Amino acid sequence: METATYQFSRAIYRELASEIAEDPHRNCPNANHERVLRACEAAMERLATDRHYFAHPTRTLFTDIRAYFPVGAQLRVLRVVQRYMDCADEFIRSRPRTGYDLYGNPLHCRASTRRGTPCQRMPIPETGYCPSHQHLADTEAIAA
Numbered sequence: 001m002e003t004a005t006y007q008f009s010r011a012i013y014r015e016l017a018s019e020i021a022e023d024p025h026r027n028c029p030n031a032n033h034e035r036v037l038r039a040c041e042a043a044m045e046r047l048a049t050d051r052h053y054f055a056h057p058t059r060t061l062f063t064d065i066r067a068y069f070p071v072g073a074q075l076r077v078l079r080v081v082q083r084y085m086d087c088a089d090e091f092i093r094s095r096p097r098t099g100y101d102l103y104g105n106p107l108h109c110r111a112s113t114r115r116g117t118p119c120q121r122m123p124i125p126e127t128g129y130c131p132s133h134q135h136l137a138d139t140e141a142i143a144a
C-alpha cells in the first residue's frame with residue numbers, strides 16, 4: 001500500500017542501497033536489499049499507526065538493518081535513519097487532526113473506561129489521550 005510515509009522509507013533505502021552487503025553466491029543476490037526496504041517500511045508504518053508505543057524508532061530500525069551493512073558504514077546508516085525518522089515523525093505530528101491515522105485507521109484514546117472497554121474519544125496527538133484522560137499522560141511523564 002502506498003501512503004504518505006512511503007516516501008520516507010524509500011528515501012532511507014535509496015540513500016543506503018549502495019552500501020548494503022550481499023552475498024553474490026546466494027540464490028537471491030538481492031535478498032538483503034529486500035530485507036532493508038521491508039524493515040524501513042515496517043518502521044514507518046509503526047511510526048504512523050502506533051507512535052505512542054513505539055518508544056525508540058531510530059534505534060529500533062537501526063538494530064533491524066545494521067547487520068546488512070559493513071562495519072565501516074554503521075555510523076552513516078545510523079545518521080541516515082535518524083534524519084529521516086525525525087522528518088517522518090515531524091510530518092506525522094503536523095498533520096491536520098482528522099481522527100484517522102495515515103493508514104485510515106480511526107484514532108482512539110489510549111485509556112480504558114471504568115468498565116474496562118477502550119475509550120472511544122478522539123485523542124490529542126501529542127499524548128494519545130482524549131481531554132478527559134489527559135491526566136494519565138501527566139502520570140506517565142512523572143513515572144518516566
Ligand SMILES: [Zn+2]
Nearest residue numbers: 109119130133
Ligand atoms: Zn479517553
